[in-house]
Amino acid sequence: MADASASGASTGRKNILKTLEFDTRLLGMVGAFILVCIVFNILTDGRFLTPRNVFNLTIQTVSVAIMATGMVFVIVTRQIDLSVGSLLATCSAIMAMTQTQILPSMGIDYGSGLIAPVAIIVGLVSGGLIGAFHGWLVGYLTIPAFIVTLGGLLVWRNVAWYLTNGQTIGPLDDNFQLLGGIGGTMGETGSWIFGAIAVVAAAYAIWQARRARIAHEFPVKPIWAEFVLMALSAALILGFIATLNAYDVPSRVLARSFEARGEVMPEGFTQGYGIPFSVLLLIAVAVIMTLVARRTRLGRYIFATGGNPDAAELSGINTRMLTVKVFAIMGVLCALAGLVASARLSFHSNDIGTLDELRVIAAAVIGGTALAGGIGTIYGAILGALIMQSLQSGMAMVGVDAPFQNIVVGGVLVLAVLIDIIYRKRTGDA
Structure with a gap:
């Protein structure tokens, strides 16, 4: 009787979940996030889930989450971008130099209302052009994305260094800093x-x-x-x-x-x-990217190409130009992330965005984006970024040193891919 009762309760729960049409994978990620929060809250004697730490955790997640939404499109099309952290640094350096040196030299005084908007536009355009260049190399010259963006990782990190002569640039414009988190x-x-x-x-x-x-x-x-x-x-x-x-x-x-x-x-x-205004920016990016993915021709082409590139090309989709567009979007989002990251610090530093490549790819994969292409969600990538940041923040609060934090993050990434493979085999999506 006890077994029958337990079986009935289990069946009832499954029926409720089926009726509500909850994504079981999403529920698993939410459950993992809740477990991480509970464990670290216990280990930190209740400090992890205080309003102050939740606020800090939120603003720390934004820059990686913004880039993770773009990485979904990149991975869905069966590509990869290893240059996002370095591209973030270059866009941050460009925006910092624009507002502290270039515009003042043109007669626009520091503190002018034009400083922040012009610097942001210059940064977004720069990020989009660099991303489009990566896409052109991949799509039209057929150089593997791994090689192009691995080269970009080295090139753009050092371009950022040369733009600033290796110096920390700041303080940044007050209006610019409003998008950093606690300042706005x-x-x-x-x-x-x-x-x-x-x-x-x-x-x-x-x-x-x-x-x-x-x-x-x-x-x-x-x-x-x-x-x-x-x-x-x-x-x-x-x-x-x-x-x-x-x-x-x-x-x-x-x-x-x-x-x-x-x-x-x-x-x-x-x-x-x-x-924080930075969270509003993330929400806006999430809404726009979700609408692009679900309601536009570009989104349909992205997922169709990822599902079957040959069939997509035979059906008339210009997969080369699509690759350029996807990497251009990634570049713009790197610039937005650079805006948030430098605004939060109130200055540009040479190490900004370091190892963000790992965090962004891990966030997308943990969020359910299949490395085989064709499958991925924007909300999943953002939740993946939140899980990653929660792990790092919690370990820092407990006193775990940085090298071991990276070991854990690397292990979580491998485990996430393994779980993804097992899940897709069982659900028939493999």
């Missing part, structure tokens, strides 16, 4: 407003997806299952915002801001940081 946040009220909008948008997206399935006469979930998904989405969004709002701005920082306005800070006044 929405505050409590703005974060709650954003959260409300996000909850409505998530519910609308779920409902529209249901209507689309009905319109195409596809099977749909029961109404209660749709509302459960809406409730889970709302709980995750609002819970995340509540955690960030719970991290209070230090009283001395608040006092200085009141003094700057010629006011006196009220006794007992507190204020939370809220959502």
Whole structure:
């Protein structure tokens, strides 16, 4: 009787998951992330899941997560990019030199409202052009992507060094630094407003997806299952915002801001940081990349080419130009990541982006992107980046030295690929 009861409970859970149409792989990643958080929270006596550490973990994840979304497209098309960390460094150096030397030499004073926008545009264009150049070498000259980007890893890291003469460049423009994390946040009220909008948008997206399935006469979930998904989405969004709002701005920082306005800070006044602007940038990138992957011809061509390159070319897809576009997107995202990374530090340093190649590829693979091509998700890559950063942050808090942290990260990457192979064999996707 006990076995029958246990079997019935297991079957019930499977039926619920099937009804809700949860991705079992995604659930596995979420479960792994929760396990990592619980273990490190115990090992650090509750310090790992404090609002302060969650806030820091979030802003530390952004730059790698942004690049991981682009790496999904690269790997899906059966390519690889080993140069992303070095390209980040070059774009960061270009943006830093633009705002500290080039624009001031042209008569645009430091502190001008033009400094940050112009520097960002120059960085994005540079990243896109370099990425497109990589894609041209791969797509039109048929040089293997491994070789092209391995060369890029060496070339662009040292180009960044020569651009700055090996010096640290800073401080960067104040407006530029707003996209770094702690220096630019929405505050409590703005974060709650954003959260409300996000909850409505998530519910609308779920409902529209249901209507689309009905319109195409596809099977749909029961109404209660749709509302459960809406409730889970709302709980995750609002819970995340509540955690960030719970991290209070230090009283001395608040006092200085009141003094700057010629006011006196009220006794007992507190204020939370809220959502960092860099996280908003990551959310925007995630939404745009997801729409590109699911709703555009470019996205369909990317996944079709990854699934079967020969069939894609025979069907009329210009796979060479597609390769150029994919690497150009990767270059732009490296520039965005360089913007966030240097803005968070408030200066450009020579070691910025070091080993990000490992972290970005690992994030994409851990997030479910198949190295064989054709399969991958944007949200999976972002979750993979969060898992990677959680591991590194947790190990640092416990006192694990840097070499062993890299050993663990390397081991996790190999394990993730092994799990991916086993999963696809069992599900018939191999």
